[in-house]
Structures are given as C-alpha cells and as structure tokens.
Amino acid sequence: MKSAxxxxxxxxxxxxxxxxxxxxxxxxxxxxxRKKGELLRDVVDAVNVxxxxxxxxxxxxxxxxxxLKGMGLDPVLQMVTRDRNRIAIQSDILGAAAVGVxxxxxxxxxxxxxxxxxxxxxxxxxxSIQLIHSVKTMRDEGKFIEGxxxxxxxxxxxxxxxxxxxxxxxxxxxxxxxxxxxxxxxxQTQCIYNLDKFEEWMxxxxxxxxxxxxxxxxxxxxxxxxxxxxxxxxMVPGMDVPDEIIERLKGVDKEKRxxxxxxxxxxxxQRLREIEGVSGVHIMAIEWEEKVEEIVKGAGxxxxxxx
Amino acid sequence: MIVGxxxxxxxxEAMIDPFEKIIVLGCRECVTVCSAGGEKEVGILSAALxxxxxxxxxxxxxxxxxxxxxxxxxxxxxxxxxVPNYQAVLSMACGAGVQFVAEFYPEIPVLPAINTNFIGxxxxxxxxxxxxxxxxxxxxxxxxxxxxVSRCSKSLLNGPCGGSxxxxxxxxxxxVCGWQLIIERLKSLGQLERYEEYIPIKDxxxxxxxxxxxxxxxxxxx
Amino acid sequence: MSEESFEPKIVAFCCHYCAYTAADLAGSxxxxxxxxxxxxxxxxxxxxxxxxLLRAFEDGAxxxxxxxxxxxxxxxxxxxxxxxxxxxxAKKLLDEIGFGGDRLEMFNMSAAMGPRFAEVAKExxxxxxxxxxxxxxxxxxxxxxDES
Ligand code: SF4
Ligand code: SF4
Ligand code: FES
Numbered sequence: 001m002k003s004a005x006x007x008x009x010x011x012x013x014x015x016x017x018x019x020x021x022x023x024x025x026x027x028x029x030x031x032x033x034r035k036k037g038e039l040l041r042d043v044v045d046a047v048n049v050x051x052x053x054x055x056x057x058x059x060x061x062x063x064x065x066x067x068l069k070g071m072g073l074d075p076v077l078q079m080v081t082r083d084r085n086r087i088a089i090q091s092d093i094l095g096a097a098a099v100g101v102x103x104x105x106x107x108x109x110x111x112x113x114x115x116x117x118x119x120x121x122x123x124x125x126x127x128s129i130q131l132i133h134s135v136k137t138m139r140d141e142g143k144f145i146e147g148x149x150x151x152x153x154x155x156x157x158x159x160x161x162x163x164x165x166x167x168x169x170x171x172x173x174x175x176x177x178x179x180x181x182x183x184x185x186x187x188q189t190q191c192i193y194n195l196d197k198f199e200e201w202m203x204x205x206x207x208x209x210x211x212x213x214x215x216x217x218x219x220x221x222x223x224x225x226x227x228x229x230x231x232x233x234x235m236v237p238g239m240d241v242p243d244e245i246i247e248r249l250k251g252v253d254k255e256k257r258x259x260x261x262x263x264x265x266x267x268x269x270q271r272l273r274e275i276e277g278v279s280g281v282h283i284m285a286i287e288w289e290e291k292v293e294e295i296v297k298g299a300g301x302x303x304x305x306x307x
Numbered sequence: 308m309i310v311g312x313x314x315x316x317x318x319x320e321a322m323i324d325p326f327e328k329i330i331v332l333g334c335r336e337c338v339t340v341c342s343a344g345g346e347k348e349v350g351i352l353s354a355a356l357x358x359x360x361x362x363x364x365x366x367x368x369x370x371x372x373x374x375x376x377x378x379x380x381x382x383x384x385x386x387x388x389x390v391p392n393y394q395a396v397l398s399m400a401c402g403a404g405v406q407f408v409a410e411f412y413p414e415i416p417v418l419p420a421i422n423t424n425f426i427g428x429x430x431x432x433x434x435x436x437x438x439x440x441x442x443x444x445x446x447x448x449x450x451x452x453x454x455x456v457s458r459c460s461k462s463l464l465n466g467p468c469g470g471s472x473x474x475x476x477x478x479x480x481x482x483v484c485g486w487q488l489i490i491e492r493l494k495s496l497g498q499l500e501r502y503e504e505y506i507p508i509k510d511x512x513x514x515x516x517x518x519x520x521x522x523x524x525x526x527x528x529x
Numbered sequence: 530m531s532e533e534s535f536e537p538k539i540v541a542f543c544c545h546y547c548a549y550t551a552a553d554l555a556g557s558x559x560x561x562x563x564x565x566x567x568x569x570x571x572x573x574x575x576x577x578x579x580x581x582l583l584r585a586f587e588d589g590a591x592x593x594x595x596x597x598x599x600x601x602x603x604x605x606x607x608x609x610x611x612x613x614x615x616x617x618x619a620k621k622l623l624d625e626i627g628f629g630g631d632r633l634e635m636f637n638m639s640a641a642m643g644p645r646f647a648e649v650a651k652e653x654x655x656x657x658x659x660x661x662x663x664x665x666x667x668x669x670x671x672x673x674x675d676e677s
Contacts, residue, residue: 128463129505130506167472170499237471351622359627364668
C-alpha cells in the first residue's frame, strides 16, 4: 500500500469503487461541509473536495478535507496549479498529510476568466502532470521538488483527471499514458454521456495496458433538467452530451425530468461497470449531494465494502 | 517585435493636463512597425491632443519628434538640447524606451502614451499576436517550435488541458489552443511520439520571477 | 457668431475617378451646391490617412468628408474600403476626445452622380450647421470674449 487511503484499499481488493464530490461553501460555515459529509457517509468510499472550482472563491479544499476527515470520511484533496506556486503546493500537501488526508487529485484548474475574480494573476508554476510527478517524488523518494529530504514524507494516493472527450482526440490515450508514467495511481474522468466515445477511448487505454497501471474511475453527473443538459452541451468546453440525452429528458413531464436524469445516471453506471478496465465510478452530483445515495443504491453498489 | 497600442485618450489627456509645452516622442523601431508609436502616430496623437485642448479653450505646444530608438543612448542624446525647453516628454515607445529616456532626463517627467502588450508578430496588416514571453529559457525545441508559455493560456508545459475544444482554448473561442498547434506541428514533423516525453517542472528563475534580468557580454564590453 | 449666420468650412477629400468628376459634372449641370466645401483631389481615397483628416480639423475645418468610388468600383480595388476603415478609426478618436466623430464622414458615389455629389455636399453642410462650429473655434471665440 502506498497510503492509508480507504479508496486505495477498496481498489486493491478489486472492489468497484465509488467516489463523490463535495463543493465547499462560499462562506466560513463548517456546518455546510458537515451536512454534505453526512449525506455521503457510508455511501461512497472517498469524497473529493473541490479546489475553488470554476475559479470561484470558496472555503479552502484543505480545510474542508480536515473537517471531513474529522467526521471519519476519506477525503480527496483536489489541488489546482492555477493559484499556488510550488512552495505553497508542497506546504499544503504536507499540511494535508499531517491531518490525515490520504488522497490528492492533481489538476491544472479552470482558467480564472471563468470565475468571480477574472482580473487575478494566475500562477501555473507547474502543470497537472508535473504536480503528479512532484507528489510522487515527495511520497516515494521522500524529496521536495528541489531534492531536499522530507521527514517524514506525505503518504498520498495520487489521482488525476482525464477528459476522454476533449480535443484533440488522438492524444487522449497518450495523455493518460503520460500521466501514468508521471506516477498517477487513479484517474477520475470527465462526466460521461457519450458512452460509445468513452468505450472507444477505453479500448485505446486497454490496448496500451494502461488500465493495469492506473485505476480508472468513470465520471458521471445526473442531469437535473433539459436546461442543464443544454448548458453542459453548449457552454462547457470539452463536454460531450449527445442529443439523445436531451431528447430523452424532453420526452418526460417537466416535474419528472430530474428523476429521469437520475435514471439515466444509474443506467450509465451499469453500462460502465461492464467495461473492462473501469475500476469504479466518480459521481459528481453538483449541489445535489442528497441524490448520491439514491444513485449508489439504484446502481446496486450499496452497501460499500468494509476495508 | 514588441507590440503596443495607444492608451485611451482620456488617460493620456489626464497625464499631460498640467502641461502646456510637451514633446511627443516616437520611436522608429517596433512601435513603428506595429503602428503604435512611430512618426505617423506621433503626428496623429499630437493633432488629437491639440484639437482636444483647443476645444477646451486651452492651448498646448507640441514638439513632434521621433528617435531612431529610445532604448539606445546615442539616439536619446539627440534631444538633449531640446528637452529642457519642455515641461514633459510623452513617449510613444515601449515601456523600455519610456524609462530609458526618463533616466537621461531626471528633471523632466517622461510619460507613457502607449500600453506595451507583448512580443509578437504581424499576422496580417493590422493584426498582431503574441509569440513569446521572454521566459529566458526557451523550450521551443521540445514543443514543435510553438511556445507553450505564451500560447497556452495556462502556460502548460505538458498540455493540453481538458478545456481544449475544436482547436480553441477554453478561455475563449478566439484563442487558438497552443497545445492543439503543438500537436499538429509535431504530427507534420512526423514526431507525434514526442508528445509523450515529459517536460519537467520549469526553472522560472530565468523569467521575471528571478527579479530584473540582464545580459552581459564581456566580449563586447568596452 | 449666431447659429444662423454660421457658414461651416468643410473639406472634402475626393477621389479623382468618381467624386471629383461628379463635382465637375454637378458644375456643368448647373446644380447648386454650397460653396462651403473645399475639395481636395486624391488619386484614390485609399490615399487618405487619419493624419490628413485630423490635420484638416486642426487647420480649422468644421467638417470633413471623404468621397470615394462605389464599393466594389475602386480603381485600386479596395482603396475606398481602406478609407472607410480609416475614417472609422478617426471618428472614434474624435469621439474619444469629445470633438465629435459626426463631423467626419465617408461617402461613396460614381463619376456620373453629379446630383448625388451636390446632395452630399448639402447634407454635410446641414449636418455641420446643426453641430455648430468646430469646438476649437467655439473655444477660441469664447476665450476672445472672455478677454475683451
Ligand atoms: S519558451 Fe520562453 S523564450 Fe521560448 S518562445 Fe516561449 S517564452 Fe519565449
Ligand atoms: S485550452 Fe489549450 S491553450 Fe487553453 S489553457 Fe488549455 S491547453 Fe492551454
Ligand atoms: S479609385 Fe476612387 S476610391 Fe479608389
């Protein structure tokens, strides 16, 4: 074992893992995190805590992870390279590990133009792959980026994101290979709606044996409405929402659409479980954490294994 | 070349408001090529400033002049006898030129009339784009000749990010994704396999992060 | 200077192939057009530069216009399109300094359009009459008044 991560244990045991996400509040109230944590307790194996998602200022990921950890959950510290240089990043990693955080997700982060402080200076001292490499060096070699010794090193299970649908498609598999070579342990993908394209990507992944080097958790997000589906399709760069999904939502009564969205999500998970090389799912129910339990149960993934 | 663009008139007018006698000083290098601060732009700006002043019932005396370069002593020397007769110099050179002129005439305010934008190229007449951020440690040989520092909105050395869509950057559809260009170029060079080479974390100390930089060539010094 | 008695000074940059010839034609057709317009002949409006337009105002013009060939008919293919963009740039600059971009305009016409030439001249004179004298003249007049 590389870490004390529950997620790692579940995956090592060969169980189909389930992770979810918790977005910190735009205020200083710890209760919000606790409530969301409560909704996810025992329902998932680990909980990602987003890091100023879409560049909107929120309570820090590290502090929120600390709160969840205190509740007995296994948080995943999301870390974007947009806002911190290598000094701050390594310092936050040490701090997180010290309070018992066992997982990290290495991201470059959305550009700040999307957020509430578009006039900010961005940092990008490193990119997500360099971050993976740095965390691995810290953990396995016990060394800081500049080579000095760390005592004791932070034992983190290292994750990253992958978008099988972004362009250019031809480098989507090589990009995963690059992350694997840099030392990533698990991947959480972008939300999957276009299963055919995802399967095509997975085939490429298997052809290169990458599914044996890294655990792949397939990302899903339940649609709440037609509006949300259209927004995701048209406004979110690198998101692939086939028209069938929108049509299917349109096909039911307005008040039943959220329910239909959950149904689609559950069916998607069932199909994903059948794909060779998919080790789990990552359920991103954005500000809809109360539905995660229903999805997990509906997909037959409850109860979660005791590890 | 260095690409710049005239500041809004309101800002320039506010800057020179206290003065009645100024030099508008152009530069015949980069800012001439990008039509921001050459001889002609000196003429245009001076005319606009006079018109603006006169309509307010005030006057301004403007000496229009353009130096070969504002970033070299020998040219700055040319205006030595002229400068003391004016209250301010409104420089249309890049930020470097403005400062260098100021260093030579410490008793006279030297003001910037243009915003210095970037190091770039003329893609088409009247259309300039960025190509380099002077990071001081060029990686073009690793990235198919396309600069990830200046052409990727996040300066990713191992891009692209997940936001690249249809060849466009996530920041907006008018920005071509730098990493898309790198990949296309590697492909046309028959080197797509190089995409998987990991580019290690960059030494930014050669960039502005290391403090003001200098280049010293002992062989050339007198 | 009362508004009624104000006779604006207008400078027209005219392309030799069209507007300039049209002006001639207007003359020989005995079409009346205001005498306020001073014509500057250009080999093509593509010759006109932002600098010339501003200088005309500096030299006391109350209004300035550029008259070139019909779009698509420029003898140098796109001289008139270039002129249009420059006029646009100068208009913006004049707006920025509060001088008023309306004092500047671009027109297109052919050599055969004598009446159109006269109409444009009238139109411009009317427009400038409404706008009043160039702000720099106004300012100077006021200053003169203050001093006396
Ligand atoms: S890598 Fe650095 S020096 Fe080279 S083009 Fe890019 S910014 Fe300029
Ligand atoms: S979309 Fe392309 S250019 Fe824009 S930040 Fe991502 S990799 Fe860089
Ligand atoms: S020839 Fe008349 S505008 Fe160009």
